Amino acid sequence: MTDYLDTPEARRIAYNFTPGTGPGLVFLGGFKSDMEGTKALALEAWARAQGRAFLRFDYSGHGVSGGAFDEGAIGDWYEDARDAILALTEGPQVLVGSSMGGWISLLMAREHPEKVAGLVTIAAAPDFTEDGYWASFDKETRHKLESEGSVEVPSEYGDPYVITRRLINEGRTRLVLRSPLALPFPTRFLQGTADTSVTSETALRLLDHAQGEDMRLTLLKGADHRFSTPECLGLIEAALTEVLGALQ
Template identity: 45%
Template sequence: MSEEMGFLARPDGERVAWRRVAGEGPTVVWLGGFRSDMAGTKAEAIADWAQARGRAYVRFDYFGHGESSGDFAHGTITRWREDALAVIDDLTEGPLVLVGSSMGGWISCLAAVVRPDRIKALVLIAPAPDFTETLMAPEIDAAGRESLARDGVWLRRSDYGEPYPITTKLLEDGTRWSILPGPVPITAPVRILQGGADPDVPWRHALQLAQALNSDDLVFSLIKDGDHRLSRPQDLARLLAALDEVCLD
């Protein structure tokens, strides 16, 4: 079964790149992380899973990410939430399983709150709700704060490549969408996979989200030696097993 590709036009003229596999059951929607894209290891593994099992699957790149248009430095949680909702509303029908990685875990929760009738389940990988305020802002040093005050942007060091811009607009906008300490009005089943050795999202942060969600059908899996990406073969196996479980009709 081939994977369809295309672009979703947004009202401001920007385009959101997407890929879609036709299939049965709830549509699995991949929501990637901050500065990641839909060609990553986990997103590709789910595409292979969907094609092997005949499951419906949609993945996309946010504004300023991957194959989508736009300047990453102009992105905000508001904008990326809007991209996710546009993909859900325009490219899918029926029940959904949202799979959110890192920032995508936050965006998944924001989408699920406003589309509750569509959500069959959530699978969250190292979810990072409120990361702009809770995880990122506290690490800004004096020079970074001076840069933000002067230029409206701070170049944040990355373990995964070149430094990247964090703007005052992103940090301020993130507070609009804070969901912790909760409660978070999501009652659908939730599966959370979290690395115990994650340097970016401490496992206690993900656990705080688990405790804030209203779902009674929630399983929090701590992978003690797991990192942030959780892309090792054994991590991918856990992710696909969680999808098999929540996608059962």
């Protein structure tokens, strides 16, 4: 059953919470994705089978939450995640961040380390507004973005994405690969080698940049950005089992 959280920023966030033992799991989805995706539902079923608490939610402008996607930015979606985790979970959580959710989980680890017991990322996309979109735009596209406020970029998932000037500019205030990033808890990064949205180079850069005593990167040959085949889901569950085992 979907419930709603009204946040301090006056945004209405849809969520599903499964009660259970802790540390609980929190799934943080990707850019323009929602909490009804394959990975979110598979992990919810896995958590339920173990009697473990599980939270999934839609950022503002995503899924059935309030707000318009085109008006949002990384900071807004980080605030949504932070507000949901602080209001709806008890104690430190194991965060599972997919794509943009990987970036947001890293922000959560930096700003609220007391709420993070462990971390699993799936094709994490830290700083993608700057190192992905802005870096790939030519001079003409950058000028159009600055002068008109938005540009459209092709998406392999359907309609083009609208990339706004605010998304780029606000994202610059949330970068995590330009300053020290401590991850002092069990951390597993998962990445497919056939991912055309987030490259293995990004995963290796994150692994090299982050600081932690228990950190591993697993590359799965041939896996794409969705990372939702049975083999991929099995790898996510195995990573979670490792992280939870290290916390006992």
